[in-house]
Amino acid sequence: xxxxxxxxxxxxxxxxxxxxxxxxxxxxxxxxxxxxxxxxxxxxxxxxxxxxxxxxxxxxxxxxxxxxxxxxxxxxxxxxxxxxxxxxxxxxxxxxxxxxxxxxxxxxxxxxxxxxxxxxxxxxxxxxxxxxxxxxxxxxxxxxxxxxxxxxxxxxxxxxxxxxxxxxxxxxxxxxxxxxxxxxxxxxxxxxxxxxxxxxxxxxxxxxxxxxxxxxxxxxxxxxxxxxxxxxxxxxxxxxxxxxxxxxxxxxxxxxxxxxxxxxxxxxxxxxxxxxxxxxxxxxxxxx
Numbered sequence: 001x002x003x004x005x006x007x008x009x010x011x012x013x014x015x016x017x018x019x020x021x022x023x024x025x026x027x028x029x030x031x032x033x034x035x036x037x038x039x040x041x042x043x044x045x046x047x048x049x050x051x052x053x054x055x056x057x058x059x060x061x062x063x064x065x066x067x068x069x070x071x072x073x074x075x076x077x078x079x080x081x082x083x084x085x086x087x088x089x090x091x092x093x094x095x096x097x098x099x100x101x102x103x104x105x106x107x108x109x110x111x112x113x114x115x116x117x118x119x120x121x122x123x124x125x126x127x128x129x130x131x132x133x134x135x136x137x138x139x140x141x142x143x144x145x146x147x148x149x150x151x152x153x154x155x156x157x158x159x160x161x162x163x164x165x166x167x168x169x170x171x172x173x174x175x176x177x178x179x180x181x182x183x184x185x186x187x188x189x190x191x192x193x194x195x196x197x198x199x200x201x202x203x204x205x206x207x208x209x210x211x212x213x214x215x216x217x218x219x220x221x222x223x224x225x226x227x228x229x230x231x232x233x234x235x236x237x238x239x240x241x242x243x244x245x246x247x248x249x250x251x252x253x254x255x256x257x258x259x260x261x262x263x264x265x266x267x268x269x270x271x272x273x274x275x276x277x278x279x280x281x282x283x284x285x286x287x288x
Contacts, residue, residue, distance in 0.1 A: 004241050007229060010222035012248035015088040016256060017218065018079055021210030026197035027079035028190045033201070034211055035071070035187040038219040042180045045220075051176045060181055062169045067182025069162030071223075072189025077155025086148040088253070092246035094152040101160035102238075109164050125243040125275030131268025132250055163238065166230050175227050183219070243272050 021030055046053075054060050081091050103122065107113070170178055201207070229238045247269045 003225060003229060007222060007225045008241055008244045008248050010217055010225065011242075012245045012252060014075075014214065014218050014222070015078075015082075015092060015249045016252055017210045017214040018082050019088050021207050021214070022079070022083050024202040024204055024207035024210075026194070026199075027083040028076060028194035029197050029199055029201065030211075031072075031075055031079055031190040032187060032194045034214050034219060035183050035190060037211065037215045038183050039180070039187070041215070042176065042183065042220060046176050046180055049176065052174045053177045054170075054173050054181075059170060059173055062165070063173065063178045063181035064185035064188070066162050066166050066170065066178075067185025068189050069158040069165070069185075071182060071186030071219075073158035074155045074162070075186070076190055076193065077151045077158070081148040081151045081155075084148050084151075086144055086152070088249065091148075091152045092249055094149060095156050095242065095245065098156050098160055098242040101157060102163055105160055105164045106167070109168055121275045121278035124278070125272050128268040128271030128275060129243065129246055132247055132265050132272065163226075163230055166227065171231060175224055175231070179220075179223055179227060182223075243275055247272050 018030075024030075025033070054063070078091055078095070082088060226238070229241075250265065250269075
């Protein structure tokens, strides 16, 4: 129970980190710097613990492809939308679609069977997300348009497919080694795109803190924890945790940026927690 809770807390800070660092660098430049900083640290960790590297080329390519989806396209879409003015809360509610997309994808590719009561849980969670984030969208409004919403939706679709692909094709690869190759795939997406942006970075203290936090806490800590959770449980169960991320982000925004929470938002949080508990009760796998 500790690992899922820790994952939700760590993952939710990604929205906070992107908001802190966005004013100082273009989105793909920001992410490319982040990934380039991650690779040598992760390589050193792999060397220190003497990881078992995948020997088959197919396994390496699978990991690179997963990285391009889970890190490159997902983070690229979210960061770009926020940079274009989409509020973090608005992007979070679109990211809230991730459990539904992962559950449907897993049902087709992994033969994970989801009972009717779990679909009810998904619906309750979706409504709870609306109650949590709806007031923020109504107040801010700017930056929400078909293009930014589509960018975040593509991002969510990418991470949904990536988590299922991870469970299907690289279930036994060493987590550290797999994550290293995944960041190779991530930078293969963001670095070429960054060539269309300005590399004029403002190295402020806030930007350096955001990079350090996203590198150490998100790109290494949270991602390794996500890969561990995917390996330990059904994809649909892990995906249900993403319903709690916008809730955690809202609480963090309250303390960091002074954003208040209404009675309606608190009620929505209660629904989200109830939905996650319902979804995680029991899943079954049909015979192959």
